[in-house]
Amino acid sequence: MQILPIASGKGGVGKSLVASNLAIALGQAGKKVILADLDLGASNIHLVLGMPTITKGIGTFIGNPDIELGDIIIDSGYDNVKFIPGDAEIPGMANLKSSQKRSLIRKLSSLDADYLILDLGAGTNNNILDFFLSSSQGIIVSAPTLTATLNAYLFLKNAVFRIMSTCFRKESDAWKYLENLRKDGKSLQRVYIPKLLERMRDIDAAGYDEFELRITHFHPGLIMNLLEDPKDGHKAQKIRRSCKEYLGIDLEHLGIMYRDHLQDVALNSRLPIVVYKPQSVLSQGIFRIADKILTKYDDEEAPLDLQDLDDTYTAADMEAEIDFDVKIHELETLLHSGALSHGDLIETIKIQQFELSRLKKENVLLKSRIVKAINAGYTV
Numbered sequence: 001m002q003i004l005p006i007a008s009g010k011g012g013v014g015k016s017l018v019a020s021n022l023a024i025a026l027g028q029a030g031k032k033v034i035l036a037d038l039d040l041g042a043s044n045i046h047l048v049l050g051m052p053t054i055t056k057g058i059g060t061f062i063g064n065p066d067i068e069l070g071d072i073i074i075d076s077g078y079d080n081v082k083f084i085p086g087d088a089e090i091p092g093m094a095n096l097k098s099s100q101k102r103s104l105i106r107k108l109s110s111l112d113a114d115y116l117i118l119d120l121g122a123g124t125n126n127n128i129l130d131f132f133l134s135s136s137q138g139i140i141v142s143a144p145t146l147t148a149t150l151n152a153y154l155f156l157k158n159a160v161f162r163i164m165s166t167c168f169r170k171e172s173d174a175w176k177y178l179e180n181l182r183k184d185g186k187s188l189q190r191v192y193i194p195k196l197l198e199r200m201r202d203i204d205a206a207g208y209d210e211f212e213l214r215i216t217h218f219h220p221g222l223i224m225n226l227l228e229d230p231k232d233g234h235k236a237q238k239i240r241r242s243c244k245e246y247l248g249i250d251l252e253h254l255g256i257m258y259r260d261h262l263q264d265v266a267l268n269s270r271l272p273i274v275v276y277k278p279q280s281v282l283s284q285g286i287f288r289i290a291d292k293i294l295t296k297y298d299d300e301e302a303p304l305d306l307q308d309l310d311d312t313y314t315a316a317d318m319e320a321e322i323d324f325d326v327k328i329h330e331l332e333t334l335l336h337s338g339a340l341s342h343g344d345l346i347e348t349i350k351i352q353q354f355e356l357s358r359l360k361k362e363n364v365l366l367k368s369r370i371v372k373a374i375n376a377g378y379t380v
């Protein structure tokens with residue numbers, strides 16, 4: 001079974017959309033899929049799938065030893081896709097014990113399926129990081145905005161740090177050093193991983209070797225969502241460069257997806273976009289990602305070589321150009337058909353102006369934070 005955890009640093013960038021639609025696309029390709037809503041405390045996949053309110057889910061399972069995992073697996077209503085709901089209310093779920101997490105991951109990975117897709121919450125708490133690291137091929141979703149790309153990078157930085165902290169024996173000097181860094185969130189943000197690793201090697205060579213081994217098998221993939229323009233796709237290169245330079249990991253590009261207004265209609269109709277409009281640019285983007293996953297090497301230990309990884313970025317840039325052309329062509333057809341009134345056009349421009357001014361404000365805020373950070377002697 002391949003486990004595909006879907007994470008992001010920033011919320012609202014499309015994890016649940018990717019998780020649910022990817023599950024359906026892989027199911028349509030004849031693969032047995034289990035989709036689990038692990039956004040504990042804020043689960044909403046059932047809404048994306050168009051299912052009624054859920055009464056029993058992961059929370060009930062964890063909190064009740066009499067319930068088997070099998071009792072909470074339900075049919076999603078889509079070919080070959082089974083669904084494990086989160087829960088409407090999950091008390092204390094934010095603080096899962098390590099043993100509970102390990103047992104849950106073990107039970108999930110012993111289920112009978114070709115793919116297990118985990119929809120995770122936003123952020124970098126240890127639950128999310130541990131579920132993400134239950135596979136070496138986790139998927140990170142980002143939007144092209146500065147905050148989203150920065151948070152995608154910071155998520156991966158936290159993931160690398162988490163791997164590191166599991167490689168050193170508990171209570172050893174190296175472990176204590178890392179724990180202190182972790183407790184003081186600011187130091188962790190500031191820390192430069194290659195330097196930290198040098199230090200770790202000096203303190204604990206055996207732990208360092210284990211880390212080296214684990215990090216060479218860590219092959220996360222990236223999806224850029226909510227593109228407006230082919231240029232937005234280039235932000236993927238920035239995330240890749242930072243990860244290579246500062247974290248020592250290389251990301252594979254799994255593909256791009258444009259912002260598509262049809263998604264709002266699909267959501268209101270309580271249908272996943274790949275079912276509501278399989279021919280839409282957004283659905284085609286999701287099917288393309290599913291195809292890449294289907295044709296990916298079977299041996300998850302075998303890394304792509306540098307040329308292959310480079311090619312995934314070239315392919316994604318081309319996809320961004322092609323999808324953009326299709327979108328423009330669709331728009332032109334719509335304009336010439338007379339179906340789009342002047343009122344609609346004015347409304348669209350107003351929305352875009354509003355979005356632009358929001359982004360400008362965000363930009364100013366971030367600039368001032370960067371200046372402050374530089375003045376405080378901050379390094380990456």
Ligand SMILES: Nc1ncnc2c1ncn2[C@@H]1O[C@H](COP(=O)(O)OP(=O)(O)OP(=O)(O)O)[C@@H](O)[C@H]1O
Pocket residue numbers: 008010011012013014015016017018039120121122225226227257258259260261263264267282
């Ligand atoms: N490509 C897209 N085009 C249009 N709308 C989109 C696209 N991707 C996501 N959305 C919309 O953006 C919103 C957030 O998406 P989604 O819930 O999948 O994000 P998320 O990362 O799971 O959020 P959270 O962090 O809250 O779990 C939803 O309303 C979704 O329909």
Ligand SMILES: [Mg+2]
Pocket residue numbers: 015016017039044119120121
């Ligand atoms: Mg979500």
